[in-house]
Amino acid sequence: MGPVPDLDDAATACAQRLCRADRVLLASHIDADGLTSAAVASLALERAGIPFEVVFKKQLDETEIASIAAREYDTVLFTDFGSGQLDVISEHERAGDFEPVIADHHQPAVDGQSPSASGTESRAAETEFHLNPLLVGLDGASELSGAGASYVLARALAEVGETAPPDGNRDLAGLAVVGAVGDMQAVDGELVGANTGIVEEGVAAGVLEEGTDLTLYGKQTRPLPKLLEYATEVPIPGISNDEAGAIRFLESLGLDLKRSGEWRTWADLTDDERQTVASALVQRAVERGVPADDIQTLIGTTYTLTEEPTGTELRDASEFSTLLNATARYERADVGLAVCRGDREAALDRAQTLLSNHRRNLSEGLTLIQERGVTHEDNVQWFDAGSAIRETIVGIVAGMALGTAGVDADKPILAFASKDDDETKVSSRGTGPLVGRGLDLSAVMREAARSVGGDGGGHDIAAGATVPAGKEQAFVDAADEIVADQLGNKS
Incomplete structure (x- = not known):
């Protein structure tokens, strides 16, 4: 039984179809969920001994699907998209251009106009090999991501493939969690629904740790003053968007928060030091009138990739997903895929450079909106x-x-x-x-x-x-x- 029992039958059917293929064209989306989907699926195909090629698309429309059909692959695996374009994909399938296998979590397309648009009945477009949580009553927006669907497929491939990968591909659960977090699937800061089965498998495999900690972004890499200054998810007067205020707050705690004259990161602190900072931060929020519901979100569930080095973007699921967004969204999906597949040298260096550029562009974009x-x-x-x-x-x-x-x-x-x-x-x-x-x-x-x-x-x-x-x-x-x-x- 896989991590999402309701999807076992679909996952097994898709895996068996892939195992019958001489080679597979793997097409995926370009966001963090799409990149992790492609990484999970490609590693699973590789371990199953199935030759493959990966292509990425910003969007999957008629033109892009036609370009995929022109590649002359008999089997195409779509990850993190495909369900929403199933009507067009089905036309190519009926024409004999390729046979699709889809591992997605988006709303499936319908033949003809949607009911709400036309007031007439519609039926879902169909294909035989279609793995999607929505087809079994699970919420694809919050319970299972594209990477999660790819992980379910990877676990099935481990069962039906000719080779038996170590631990049945459970080591890929960490990437699936990165995809879910990057796809904003954390409900009140925590993964829910079918995602919890993947988290449990990742923890059991030793690649993931689920804990309770400060929920601010950047705990692995940002110097402490920047961690608090940029913590605008829960604005705290005198600290958020206030570099001097954040430094004064930290210096008032009487802790050794610097090393060799440089500010430490949250990941550098001991458990006792973190408790001191977190308690003081909550107290400051209370004193400054931050709503209680907002204060509660300062502490929540966190997901740590335990095999990645402390102090790097790859150790925290949220930071990892942001790093990936900084690659494919700047036409370097190959870099993000390489990082997901284990390249910790040239690809990671390039990804970190792209991340710096990505952060600057996001900041400038937000400023533009505020000005206009x-x-x-x-x-x-x-x-x-x-x-x-x-x-x-x-x-x-x-x-x-x-x-x-x-x-x-x-x-x-x-x-x-x-x-x-x-x-x-x-x-x-x-x-x-x-x-x-x-x-x-x-x-x-x-x-x-x-x-x-x-x-x-x-x-x-x-x-x-x-x-x-x-x-x-x-x-x-x-x-x-x-x-x-x-x-x-x-x-």
């Missing part, structure tokens, strides 16, 4: 970055902006960025409470985009689309109406 502001409709808010923010990171910037000054956390945000002269990329981000009220950005992106001649999809809390240039306002109008309907805001 966003446009508020009745039910959504949006901004058009044009070519000022890369279309591969505009969604990340939008998510960072939610809840900042002038950006309403009670409305989903839409972010436009120029893709080329003919097309515009749209990214959307919501919040857990909005999803709880009925928001489904996957449907919003798909239906609004199709209404203007584009297409889209994704998850309920985060989704994307591509629309013709010049149709941005029409897209906003359509999205605003769909969100109003979902949230019951229609007058």
Whole structure:
């Protein structure tokens, strides 16, 4: 039995099909979840003795699927996408171009228009080898990521393949957790649902540690003052966005927080020192009137990759996922894949350089939004970055902006960025409470985009689309109406 029993049958069928292939073209998405999906799947194929080639795509549309078909592979494994494009993929399958195997967690496509768009019945497009949590009633947005689906497939490959990899590929669980964390699947800071089975296998395999710790980003690599200064998830007056204030706070604790004149990182501290800093940080938040619910999120569940060196981005699942985002989103998916597959020399050095550039671009993008502001409709808010923010990171910037000054956390945000002269990329981000009220950005992106001649999809809390240039306002109008309907805001 695999880590997600409900998916055992689908995983076994997919694994058996892959084992019958002479060679496999592995196609995957370019975000952290897509990279870890490709890494898990490629390592599993390699261990099973199945020849393969990896290609990455920013998006999977008709043109890209046609380019995959032109590669003349009889078997194509899609990871972290494919379900949402199954209608198009199925056409190629029926034409005999290739046989697809899909390990994904996105909403499956339907034949024809969606019910909410046309008011007519639709049926899900079908293929024989399709591994997706949504098909067995599991939430693909919070319970299993693309990397998780690839891990379930990898575990099945270990069972049906000609070779038996050590520990049944359980050592790949750490990468699957990085993918889930990078795909924002942590609910209140903790992985839930089917993801917990993967965490348990990773812990048992000795590659993962689940613990309780400070939840601030950068515990492995940031000097302590920067860790607190940049901790804007829970703004603490006098510390967050205040370098001098963060230093004064740390110096007031009477601890040895420097080594050879340099600030230590959180990872350098002893357990007692961490307890002292964390307790003082919570006390300061209470004194400065930070809401109790926000204070509670300062401490939460953390996921550590135990075989990676302390003090590196690779040891913390959140930092690892950010490192990966900094590779493929800048056209270097090969670098991220190499890091995931174990390259700790040239690829890691290159990834760290890309990460520095990525952080600078995110900071500049957030500053741009704060300077320009966003446009508020009745039910959504949006901004058009044009070519000022890369279309591969505009969604990340939008998510960072939610809840900042002038950006309403009670409305989903839409972010436009120029893709080329003919097309515009749209990214959307919501919040857990909005999803709880009925928001489904996957449907919003798909239906609004199709209404203007584009297409889209994704998850309920985060989704994307591509629309013709010049149709941005029409897209906003359509999205605003769909969100109003979902949230019951229609007058």
